Amino acid sequence: MKPAPFTHHRPKTIEEALELLEALEDAELMAGNQSLGIVMANRLATPDHLVDLNGVSELTYIDNTDDGVRIGAMTTHRTLERSDLLAEALPMLPEAAEQIAGPSVRNQGTIGGSIGEADPAGNYPAALLALEGSVNLRSADGTRSVPVSEYFIAYMFTDLREEELIESVSVPTEPFPPARTGMAFLELKRAAQTFPTVSAATAVRVDDPTAADPVVEDARIALANAADVPLRVEDAESVLEGEPLTEDGLEELTEIxxxxxxxxxxMHADREYKEEVAGEYAKRSIEQAYDDAVAASNS
Known part of the structure; x- marks a missing residue:
């Protein structure tokens, strides 16, 4: 099957893209086109106009800010995967990027496209939730920033309005000093280029990585494909904080x-199996993040 007829628009600036969104009826934004093209080919979406953002170079960047890192919406998975800045400050994001599908998808797909699609199995939504990131949205009337915890509303439904585009995501780095922090992104897949059965995104900050038993000061746990939106499990985080990591704590975390x-x-994973996998992968991911936090002072 082929897509229904549409008019293709390729703006060069954010302003041009926003003008098109405001002027056109039944318009759809296209980022890396790793998902929308399939949906349109199956006529599950039939927009009259396609506003292609691939020519908007100002949406492609990874920058340090005063309080964290900002990533432009059209930045590709491959760029995130290979970013030295992210590897140092927020290694969970390169880990999440390198596990997305295959090379062709990572070369073309973008972080903004992934967040816009809002599939609860996606890697970035869970990672950004664990890191308490924000999604920066822009329309012709101005900009607004929405915490990731509020941006994802239901399955493939977000707080993005019709006249808005995703400009960037912002992630604070202050809670995660590299010398005392470990991060991990683990996922279970049936095959390399399929969506994960479950993924776990975790971060751990310890008080003193050189101590015999470093205490967990801050723990973050978020899961993908475990609910209709990315899911943060704060009750599980709280059982770890204020104590060294122990087997008892990990068992309690798994149960929670x-x-x-x-x-x-x-088809290949019923609900009970996915529940068990979620607990197990959260545990493994926290163990890896804690070990990395303890080893961080020597890196």
Whole structure:
């Protein structure tokens, strides 16, 4: 099947893109076109106009800011995967990027496209939720910033308005000093280029990585494909904080996560199996993040 007829627009600036969105009826934004093209080919979406953002170079960047890192919406997965800045400051994001599909998708797909699609199995939504990031939205009337925890509303439904585009995402770095922080992004996949059955995005900051038993000062746990939106499990985080990481704490964490998730069953993974995987992968991911935090002072 082929897409229904549409008019293709390729703006060169954000302003041009926003003018098109405001002027055109039934217009759809296109980022890396790794998902929208498939949807349109199956006529699950039939926009009259396609506003292609691939020519808007000002949406492609990874920059340090006063309080964190800002990533332009059209920055590709491959760029995130290979970013030295992110590897140092927020290594969870390169880890999440390198596990997305195959090379062709990572070369073309973008962080903004992934967030705009809002698939609960996506890597970035869970990672950005764990890192308490924000999505920066822009329209002809101005800009606004929405916390990731409020941006994803339901399955493939977000706070993005019709006249807006995703300009960037912002992630604070102050909570995660590299010398005392570890991060991990783990996912279970049936095959390399499929969506994950479950993913776990975690971060751990310890008080003193040189101590015999470093205490967990801050823990973050978010899961993908474990609910209809990316899911942060703060109750599981709280059982770890203020103590060294122990087997008892990890067992309690696993039980809390298993009870908190509400996944949809799939052909190769029923709901009960995904609940167990969510608990297990949250545990493994936290163990890896903690070990990396302890080792950070020697890196």
């Amino acid at each position: 996560v298993t009870g908190a998730v509400t996944p949809e069953g799939e």
